Amino acid sequence: MTDPHRPLYHFTPAKNWMNDPIPFFWDGVHHIFFQHNPEAPGWGNMHWGHAVSRDLVHWEELPIALVPTPGGPDREGVWTGSVVEHDKTFYAFYTGQPGQVQCLATSRDLIHWEKHPGNPIIARRPDGYGDCFRDPQVWREQDAWFMVIGSEQPDHKGGAALLYRSENLNEWQYQHPLLLGDVRQTDFEFECPDFFPLGGKSVFLSSQNNTWWQTGTYDSGRFTPEHIAPADGDKFYAAKTLHDRRGRRLLFGWLREGRSDDEMRTAGWAGVLSLPRQLTLQRDGTLGFAPPSELNALRGRHQHFEALTVADGLHVLDGVQGDVLEVLVQFEPTDTAGIGLSVRCAPDGADGVELLYDPRTQRFGNVPLALDRRDGLALHVYIDRSVIESFANGRACQARRTYPTRPDCLHIALCARGGTVRVKSVDVWEMKPLCPA
Numbered sequence: 153m154t155d156p157h158r159p160l161y162h163f164t165p166a167k168n169w170m171n172d173p174i175p176f177f178w179d180g181v182h183h184i185f186f187q188h189n190p191e192a193p194g195w196g197n198m199h200w201g202h203a204v205s206r207d208l209v210h211w212e213e214l215p216i217a218l219v220p221t222p223g224g225p226d227r228e229g230v231w232t233g234s235v236v237e238h239d240k241t242f243y244a245f246y247t248g249q250p251g252q253v254q255c256l257a258t259s260r261d262l263i264h265w266e267k268h269p270g271n272p273i274i275a276r277r278p279d280g281y282g283d284c285f286r287d288p289q290v291w292r293e294q295d296a297w298f299m300v301i302g303s304e305q306p307d308h309k310g311g312a313a314l315l316y317r318s319e320n321l322n323e324w325q326y327q328h329p330l331l332l333g334d335v336r337q338t339d340f341e342f343e344c345p346d347f348f349p350l351g352g353k354s355v356f357l358s359s360q361n362n363t364w365w366q367t368g369t370y371d372s373g374r375f376t377p378e379h380i381a382p383a384d385g386d387k388f389y390a391a392k393t394l395h396d397r398r399g400r401r402l403l404f405g406w407l408r409e410g411r412s413d414d415e416m417r418t419a420g421w422a423g424v425l426s427l428p429r430q431l432t433l434q435r436d437g438t439l440g441f442a443p444p445s446e447l448n449a450l451r452g453r454h455q456h457f458e459a460l461t462v463a464d465g466l467h468v469l470d471g472v473q474g475d476v477l478e479v480l481v482q483f484e485p486t487d488t489a490g491i492g493l494s495v496r497c498a499p500d501g502a503d504g505v506e507l508l509y510d511p512r513t514q515r516f517g518n519v520p521l522a523l524d525r526r527d528g529l530a531l532h533v534y535i536d537r538s539v540i541e542s543f544a545n546g547r548a549c550q551a552r553r554t555y556p557t558r559p560d561c562l563h564i565a566l567c568a569r570g571g572t573v574r575v576k577s578v579d580v581w582e583m584k585p586l587c588p589a
């Protein structure tokens with residue numbers, strides 16, 4: 153039976169479970185390895201699935217890349233990590249279970265992988281940190297390799313990003329923390345760390361409840377944050393980046409489901425790869441997020457509206473219908489309490505998912521967004537059945553999941569809360585499905 157909630161232009165494996173993406177770019181191809189349970193649509197039995205794309209739009213699922221080795225240090229799971237290339241060999245670093253030990257596998261083609269005979273390559277965590285010790289991220293710096301492992305300080309004080317160094321990618325020496333977090337800012341542990349340069353600064357990503365970003369300065373193996381915020385709400389998780397041929401830093405996250413275990417079991421699939429988000433360092437030092445232009449290839453039939461006025465409440469867009477759409481709305485600047493869209497709503501505007509910006513609290517959903525008084529809200533929304541991904545002014549994102557039971561939840565309404573709002577323009581495109589319905 154077809155599932156009306158399964159997305160049509162987002163990647164999900166053919167069946168069963170996915171979580172954490174592990175992005176890697178090589179030779180014109182975007183690779184996404186991902187946490188995959190090939191036997192059930194629920195978390196557990198972690199393997200590395202693999203999908204590739206040449207255009208960031210069409211994804212092909214390849215054979216499973218990494219499987220737990222019976223009797224090996226990853227016998228209970230091949231958890232998240234990262235991939236690098238050196239001298240025509242690819243190195244996949246990951247956390248093996250049980251015990252959260254760090255392991256290595258190598259490959260000449262990114263398809264066939266061999267586990268390192270000396271696994272685990274890091275068997276013990278440094279003293280003084282808590283249970284979390286996982287998700288190794290590796291990069292090259294001048295004459296050495298560096299790895300950061302996600303960990304936690306004792307007593308839930310905050311995350312710890314533990315820095316290792318290696319000359320040969322096999323033997324690693326612990327250095328010191330790259331960064332110690334504060335539970336009040338970035339939660340109690342750093343899952344899925346990712347660390348990279350961007351626009352003259354450095355960026356550190358970590359996950360716990362949300363994915364968090366921190367921009368700041370890096371010097372002698374230590375990162376000093378200057379700006380910190382959540383990257384999105386709690387439906388966008390374990391997000392990590394790749395650096396592609398065009399010099400872009402692209403962020404991919406796992407879009408969590410909002411269904412029960414039973415519903416996922418019945419559906420036979422769970423977990424979605426987010427659309428890529430192109431990261432930029434903004435003039436004020438914060439992080440910017442934009443959908444890459446390749447996504448425009450999905451655009452089909454177009455509708456355009458201009459100069460609309462929305463009195464306090466909802467204004468359903470006439471003649472717009474669908475659950476596989478892209479919507480771009482340009483609002484005039486306003487002080488009204490809430491402006492935005494209700495998507496996948498019923499013909500009368502009820503039961504939709506509201507994507508609201510509040511100019512008084514300067515928040516877009518969960519995420520801070522300080523718009524200048526002269527700037528109107530520019531809201532860019534991708535609707536793909538149960539998946540809603542939105543970008544506000546290229547600076548804040550909000551991913552949501554929705555599983556409407558009413559078949560007529562196919563409409564879009566402009567929203568104004570506590571006042572009248574003027575809308576410069578609305579563009580709506582039907583998106584071409586990539587997957588069979």
Ligand code: DQQ
Pocket residue numbers: 171172187198231232247286287343344359389390
């Ligand atoms: N998921 C992985 C862990 C990681 C967590 C296991 C984040 O390695 O910390 O599937 O979702």
